[in-house]
Amino acid sequence: MASRPPTPAPEAPAPRPTVLVTGFEPFGAGGDNPSALAALALNDSDIAGHRVVGAVLPTVFGASRAVLEDLVARHRPALVVCCGLAGGRAAISLERIAINVDDARIADNAGAQPVDLPVVAGAPAAYFSTLPIKAMLQSLRSAGIAAEVSQTAGTFVCNHVFYGLMHLLAQPGCRGVRGGLVHVPWLPGQGEPAMPLETTVAGLRIALACALTVRKDLRIAAGALD
Numbered sequence: 001m002a003s004r005p006p007t008p009a010p011e012a013p014a015p016r017p018t019v020l021v022t023g024f025e026p027f028g029a030g031g032d033n034p035s036a037l038a039a040l041a042l043n044d045s046d047i048a049g050h051r052v053v054g055a056v057l058p059t060v061f062g063a064s065r066a067v068l069e070d071l072v073a074r075h076r077p078a079l080v081v082c083c084g085l086a087g088g089r090a091a092i093s094l095e096r097i098a099i100n101v102d103d104a105r106i107a108d109n110a111g112a113q114p115v116d117l118p119v120v121a122g123a124p125a126a127y128f129s130t131l132p133i134k135a136m137l138q139s140l141r142s143a144g145i146a147a148e149v150s151q152t153a154g155t156f157v158c159n160h161v162f163y164g165l166m167h168l169l170a171q172p173g174c175r176g177v178r179g180g181l182v183h184v185p186w187l188p189g190q191g192e193p194a195m196p197l198e199t200t201v202a203g204l205r206i207a208l209a210c211a212l213t214v215r216k217d218l219r220i221a222a223g224a225l226d
């Protein structure tokens, strides 16, 4: 009997590209950190053909960057969006710039309070976000979600991680990977102004879809006078 040629084994489908979304542990006197709840809510979902890896970083200088670098090395994401809580802000805040300074008004979760130290000694004074923040602003507002461009991410752990991320993505091994930081408001009950978690999660989903699909940012005014 003529033997049939062996059927080739079906090829394993190519793994979906990933997008890394991080939040932070609670810090200071606050309870839940909405950034962590949102990152975990988005974990394993699909946005614009990408699998979301949602993770929580320690609110600790140094350790937060180490965990983030490990996540980037492990998942090789196409895009990294770090999220943090900015109590007192009324809108999803798309951060424009990370600066090379740690200046902590309160202690981090390990008790450290660095003052006027560089995030990375000898590195540039600042990095711009490589997210299309104006296009993200427009898509959030069109969806009826309060959004703004912010000109400062502060000098605490969020800026520390943002700077560390942008410094990492500037290295040759991460060419083409885009990243940035988004601050989110308090949850209802934590303080005013607040944003319900569902709105924050929906907003991040819209912002991520935009960042994954828009290559060239828009040119619309969203600056500040002070």
Ligand code: PCA
Pocket: 024, 025, 027, 033, 035, 059, 083, 084, 085, 086, 153, 154, 155, 156, 157, 158, 159
């Ligand atoms: N917000 C803090 C650190 C962790 C967080 O969620 C910040 O804005 O620096």
